[in-house]
Amino acid sequence: MEYLPDKNSSYKDVEYWDERYRTEQHYDWLGSFSNFQHLLEKNIKKEDSILILGCGNSNLSGDMYSAGYHAITNMDYSSVCISVMSARYSSCPGMTWHQMDVRQLSFSDASFDVILEKATLDAIMVEEKSPWEVSPETSSFIHQALTEISRCLKPGGRFISITFAQPFFRKRLYARTEYNWSVRHGSYGEGFEYFVYVMTKGEQLSPEDAALEKKLLEEPKSQPSGIPTRQNEENNDFLCNITL
Numbered sequence: 183m184e185y186l187p188d189k190n191s192s193y194k195d196v197e198y199w200d201e202r203y204r205t206e207q208h209y210d211w212l213g214s215f216s217n218f219q220h221l222l223e224k225n226i227k228k229e230d231s232i233l234i235l236g237c238g239n240s241n242l243s244g245d246m247y248s249a250g251y252h253a254i255t256n257m258d259y260s261s262v263c264i265s266v267m268s269a270r271y272s273s274c275p276g277m278t279w280h281q282m283d284v285r286q287l288s289f290s291d292a293s294f295d296v297i298l299e300k301a302t303l304d305a306i307m308v309e310e311k312s313p314w315e316v317s318p319e320t321s322s323f324i325h326q327a328l329t330e331i332s333r334c335l336k337p338g339g340r341f342i343s344i345t346f347a348q349p350f351f352r353k354r355l356y357a358r359t360e361y362n363w364s365v366r367h368g369s370y371g372e373g374f375e376y377f378v379y380v381m382t383k384g385e386q387l388s389p390e391d392a393a394l395e396k397k398l399l400e401e402p403k404s405q406p407s408g409i410p411t412r413q414n415e416e417n418n419d420f421l422c423n424i425t426l
Contacts, residue, residue, distance in 0.1 A: 204262055208239045211301035212344055215245035218370045221378045222298075225340050226251065230295035233334065235284050236302030238263060244271060252276040255294070259283050285326040292336045300344040303327070316355070324355055332361045332383065341381040349377065354398060356381060357391040365391050 215222075226232065228250045234243055237256035247254060257280045258264055268279035282288055284302065306327070307320055316324070331341050341363065345352060349367050356365050356379060364385035368378045387395065 204266075206239060208241050210240045210242065211238075211304075212346065212376050213371070215242055215249070218344060218376070218378055219249070221368050221370060222246075222342065225342060225380050226296050226298075229253070231255070231293070232296045232298060233257065233289070233294045235297065235299040235331075236305070237267065237279075239267060240300065242300060243267075243277065244274075247271070247274050247277060254278075255280065255289075257282050257284075257287070285323065285330060287330045287334055289334050291333055292339075293334050295336055295339050296342060297331050297335060297339070298342045298344075301346075303343065304345050304347065328355070328358075328361055332363060335363075335383040337384045339383045341379075341383070343379040343381070344376065345379070346374075346376055349379075352377065352379060353391060353394060357387055357395050359387060359392070359395060364388065 212218075230251070231253045232246070232251060233255045235257060237243055237258050238260075243254050243256050252274075253276050255278050256264075256267065258267075259281065261281045264279045264281045271277050271279075280288075303324065306323055307316070309317075309320070328341075335341060343352075343356070353365060353367075361381070363381040363383050364387055366380045366382075368380075369375050370378065386392075
């Protein structure tokens, strides 16, 4: 892959993305809109106000716009990305582009019906060695991001997270009472399964997820045995294995 970085940690550096976006036309982590459109249509109305986090140079925004979703706000922390993409879609009324940090969203409370991310949180977690115990730095980053996402959702709004992370691991991050949302998930893909999590603002956690949260708060952190994981070793680029 032409844009493969020397080390996974580069995925957390804005300089890497700025340089990549100067030349790369587009890339869709976890597949294109058509792969999971049937799942999104169950959770997003055409008239919904939508925020796409870490939009990158993906065709997702353009494909959704063509499908009739016209109130789309895009954000990415790469100014190069925002410049390129805003010019590319300048003929799409209702589509806006903003450079900002997912941990400090400059939107008012309850601004969006839907907040959508596709592999953005995966990129934040590239240096984690184990899915069982996320480092304090990454845990804090993710918590800040999820807190901001919850703040910006309208009552009844949905946070949709598209990822390769299995429910056994990702629910450990999403199933928190303080975010004030429920957690559901579906999947798509053939040969390699990807997951779509839907968090609905104002709904309570299911008894199962509430029990998971309670268990994680009470028990010391340790890695159980017998559960397979797709996490790769440090020298493997697991994000680059996400190709369809």
